[in-house]
Amino acid sequence: MKSYRKELWFNTQNRVEYINITLQVNECLKESGIKEGLALVNAMHITSSVFINDDEGGLHHDFTVWLERLAPHAPTTQYHHNVGEDNADGHLKRQIMGREVVVAVTGGNLDFGPWEQIFYGEFDGRRKKRVLVKIIGE
């Protein structure tokens, strides 16, 4: 069994942002030389997500509006977590969008359906944060 590990770093301009990381994960896979196995891609921080969905700007707008309705940022005083912090909503939003994805590796490729793309979802950005790519297989 082979294993491969890489960290991807991000520093978003905005508090909430979605970054398509499919190409970077694919480069990791090529670098790993693994042909058959599983690729784990996870946020290493607890106010961000890695998820798979559509690379469509309208939908990303919809995600932001929807998550803000389900877990509003303001008023920040509504959350007990917000003592010297203001990111409680980011911890909640991340639970809806998920921490990680596990992707099948087949024939040396990410084994995706037609529209699947991997995103880093940031809910408390404007500072350096990381994603972990771990691939195991042969």
Added chain:
Amino acid sequence: MKSYRKELWFNTQNRVEYINITLQVNECLKESGIKEGLALVNAMHITSSVFINDDEGGLHHDFTVWLERLAPHAPTTQYHHNVGEDNADGHLKRQIMGREVVVAVTGGNLDFGPWEQIFYGEFDGRRKKRVLVKIIGE
């Protein structure tokens, strides 16, 4: 390390539907000959889910009502994604229900608790869509 791959195809009668796929995943596992490892089961489409919960009709009704409250289909114009499409809500519902499950394989069986069953959750059906089963191990 062995690896196994299979696609399961579905074409639901309704826009929203839940299909118990536990038996089909179990057949895949038997076919794979893998005794110890991990089974990944994921939707290959971005308006559907694979999740584990109870095989109980009342609960499935509750899921549908609840998801409709959290991410309503109508009015479809409320979503920026819905330009020539009407399935933005399906992309949101899938985030709550999840894209994939990873199940332990132990002694040649899906290593489940007493009530765990695997479901395909469709939120934009009435057309052909796929689930991927990928199993690795020995």
Added chain:
Amino acid sequence: MKSYRKELWFNTQNRVEYINITLQVNECLKESGIKEGLALVNAMHITSSVFINDDEGGLHHDFTVWLERLAPHAPTTQYHHNVGEDNADGHLKRQIMGREVVVAVTGGNLDFGPWEQIFYGEFDGRRKKRVLVKIIGE
């Protein structure tokens, strides 16, 4: 390829409770002797979760309030599942918080970012329930 399996048992005092299980999962990893691979940690029951987030009491209070708003326990009669049961809300809450986490194993350690901690999330407690730890690798 090595594989390792262990069940962790819990019996919470309250209906809703969060238990930090990071140390126990770490002990499993040491016991397994696996240095490189993937660790799956999943609830074996369908009204509980395993998730990764912050070990901070204020945030856990916020989770409870938030989940109660998104999927209220009462009135229990609002759910079709609640015929002779009252835990439909637990099935819904578990979908938001997730069934499982997959954690990279690197150099014999759980490969975590600075604040990542693994929790058992109980939404229908006061009885014995289990978490499965399955680790594969070398």
